[in-house]
Amino acid sequence: MILKIYVLIVLGVLCPKGETADADNGKYVVCYQGTWATYRQSNGKYDVNNIDPFLCTHLMYAFFGIEESGELRITDPALDLGENGEDGYISKFNALKLQNPSLKTIAAVGGWNEGSRNFSIVANDPERRQRFVRSAVQFIQRHGFDGLDMDWEYPNQRHNLTFDDKNNFVTLLRELKEGFKPFQYILTAAVGASPATASISYNITEISKYLDIINVMAYDIHGTWESVTGYNAPLYAGPNDTTEASRQLNLDAIIKYWLAQGAPREKLVAGVPFYGHTFTLADAAQHSVGSPSSGAGIAGQYSGEAGSIGYMELCERMLTEQWQVEWDEAQLVPYAYLGQQWVSFDNPRSIGLKAQYAKDNNLGGVMVWSLETDDFRNLCSGGKYPLLQTINRILFEQ
Ligand SMILES: *[C@@H]1O[C@H](CO)[C@@H](O)[C@H](O)[C@H]1NC(C)=O
Ligand SMILES: *[C@@H]1O[C@H](CO)[C@@H](O)[C@H](O)[C@H]1NC(C)=O
Ligand SMILES: *[C@@H]1O[C@H](CO)[C@@H](O)[C@H](O)[C@H]1NC(C)=O
Ligand SMILES: *[C@@H]1O[C@H](CO)[C@@H](O)[C@H](O)[C@H]1NC(C)=O
Numbered sequence: 001m002i003l004k005i006y007v008l009i010v011l012g013v014l015c016p017k018g019e020t021a022d023a024d025n026g027k028y029v030v031c032y033q034g035t036w037a038t039y040r041q042s043n044g045k046y047d048v049n050n051i052d053p054f055l056c057t058h059l060m061y062a063f064f065g066i067e068e069s070g071e072l073r074i075t076d077p078a079l080d081l082g083e084n085g086e087d088g089y090i091s092k093f094n095a096l097k098l099q100n101p102s103l104k105t106i107a108a109v110g111g112w113n114e115g116s117r118n119f120s121i122v123a124n125d126p127e128r129r130q131r132f133v134r135s136a137v138q139f140i141q142r143h144g145f146d147g148l149d150m151d152w153e154y155p156n157q158r159h160n161l162t163f164d165d166k167n168n169f170v171t172l173l174r175e176l177k178e179g180f181k182p183f184q185y186i187l188t189a190a191v192g193a194s195p196a197t198a199s200i201s202y203n204i205t206e207i208s209k210y211l212d213i214i215n216v217m218a219y220d221i222h223g224t225w226e227s228v229t230g231y232n233a234p235l236y237a238g239p240n241d242t243t244e245a246s247r248q249l250n251l252d253a254i255i256k257y258w259l260a261q262g263a264p265r266e267k268l269v270a271g272v273p274f275y276g277h278t279f280t281l282a283d284a285a286q287h288s289v290g291s292p293s294s295g296a297g298i299a300g301q302y303s304g305e306a307g308s309i310g311y312m313e314l315c316e317r318m319l320t321e322q323w324q325v326e327w328d329e330a331q332l333v334p335y336a337y338l339g340q341q342w343v344s345f346d347n348p349r350s351i352g353l354k355a356q357y358a359k360d361n362n363l364g365g366v367m368v369w370s371l372e373t374d375d376f377r378n379l380c381s382g383g384k385y386p387l388l389q390t391i392n393r394i395l396f397e398q
Contacts, residue, residue: 027395028269028365030188030215031056031388032108034063035079035089037303037372043316043379044302046372048089053096055388058104058188058213060149061093062370063111064139070122070131072109072139094144106188107140110151116158116165123155123168132172133179140185147186148176149215154192155201170203173210188213190367193271194221195248195257205262214263215367218251219273222344224296224307229289232277232344234331235354240290250331251354255361270358271367274374274387275300275310276345287337289328289344297341303373310373311387314345315380348382348390355394366391 037046051059065073074080082088097103110119122128136148150173155165177187192201193216208214222230234250241247248257251270258268278297281287296307301317303310314336317323323336323343333350336343346354358366368374368388378384 027359028058028213028367029056029388029391029395030058030060030213030269030365030367032060032062032190032368032370033093034370034372035061035076038079038089040302040372042302043377044300044310044313044372046376048092048096050376051093051096051371052376052385052388053100053103055385055392056103056371057365058106058186059093059096060106060108061090061145062108063114063151064107064109065114066109066118066122066132068118068121068128070125070128070135072107072132072135090143097144104146104186105144106147106149106186107136107143107145108149108151108190109136110153110190112153114151114153116152116154117161119152119155120159120161120163120165120168123165123172124161124163129172129175133175136176137179137183137185141183145185147180147188147212150176150187150189152189154197157192157197157200166201166203169201170206170210173207177210186212188215190215190217190271193218193254193258195254196245198257198261204258208263208267211267213269213364214258214267215269215271216254216258217271217367217369218254219271219369220277221249223277224279224293227293229279229281229287229291229293229335229342230344231289231328231331231333231335232275233273233346233350233354234328234333235350235357236331238289238328238330251357255357255363265362266364269364269367270354271369272351272354272391273346274368274370275303275308276314276343278307278309279342279344281337281340281342284340287324287342289331289335291342293342297343300373309343309345311345311347312373312375312377312379314343315375315382319380346387348386351387352390352394355391359395365395 155169219233237247279293282292282294299306300309300313323338325336374387
């Protein structure tokens with residue numbers, strides 16, 4: 001203990017402050033990277049060599065899969081492993097630690113597309129759980145990761161099985177933590193954020209015992225599945241949030257809920273989006289938040305999914321298109337519209353306010369989804385990685 005404090009003091013003296021992400025000062029910048037962005041065209045193409053290893057404390061490799069048997073699964077062997085198993089994305093990703101030795105790399109299992117069913121089956125069975133623990137340890141060891149991120153979306157949801165996911169998830173995390181102990185591997189999770197969804201999926205007090213970092217996905221709060229325009233990731237409630245339920249739908253309420261349910265402050269990491277949601281206005285003349293929407297809006301020009309757009313894709317469009325940008329003084333996020341198109345997004349100002357919130361509330365730090373939609377090429381003259389740079393500046397500068 002004394003030695004550890006001594007080491008921290010020495011590091012504090014030797015490391016210049018206000019430079020870049022540094023896990024030793026207790027603030028995490030957790031960065032997800034969706035490896036499939038390597039298949040995007042022109043400016044949208046994002047490769048492992050676009051990662052700046054000094055702007056994150058934890059780099060999350062998204063995603064790996066899980067078999068019903070409990071084996072961890074490589075989802076894109078040609079990309080992940082490369083031709084001979086040694087020159088793929090995984091080995092280049094983990095080699096970033098040669099540039100920044102304090103960087104941690106984490107293998108993320110799951111994600112939206114992996115669904116919930118296989119997790120539920122594995123978590124319910126002792127043998128499958130043990131196979132998963134063994135498989136994860138071997139995988140981390142073989143490829144040189146530092147830990148595992150459980151991205152089960154979500155326990156007790158999105159499948160028709162009748163297992164006790166909530167308690168089984170606790171058991172699975174406990175067994176993972178035990179299996180990781182000899183190697184000191186890091187165990188993290190990305191969690192469904194809002195009280196409505198978290199209360200279905202998690203025993204927060206219990207999962208908090210075994211997780212080193214809890215990445216709270218405080219986004220997708222509103223989106224094109226709703227009939228009116230709404231914010232992807234508001235910081236606070238707004239004047240139109242008049243019901244108990246709608247007052248829960250913002251970062252501040254979400255963090256307060258997780259704290260009240262027993263999650264330790266220093267493990268809680270506020271997730272922020274580097275993308276927005278697009279809507280098509282039913283009437284171009286009604287373009288405030290809460291206006292009627294007829295469905296999904298434009299797709300990002302590189303990411304190609306109607307209803308969602310990367311920050312970089314939007315800022316690039318704004319170079320040539322005359323979007324009207326507004327700022328919501330209550331919920332502290334921007335939105336923009338052009339003709340019948342409406343978009344809720346985050347910019348350096350709103351991301352900075354969320355990072356400041358994490359800092360002021362002594363949270364573990366900030367998580368980002370995801371690196372490949374920041375303006376990593378400086379197309380929009382805000383410097384490379386304007387959103388991620390803002391987070392680093394706020395968390396690490398005095
Ligand atoms: C689930 O497990 C089965 C059997 O191991 C596998 O075929 C499938 O790809 C896994 N993932 C999903 C999303 O079904
Ligand atoms: C659950 O079952 C219903 C009815 O059989 C089906 O329509 C639905 O797609 C199933 N959901 C999932 C997530 O498998
Ligand atoms: C969480 O689990 C503990 C231990 O099993 C139990 O005492 C507690 O009531 C559970 N809490 C919730 C909210 O389910
Ligand atoms: C509240 O809702 C109304 C009607 O949907 C909308 O016109 C207005 O802009 C909203 N105000 C705020 C501050 O969100």
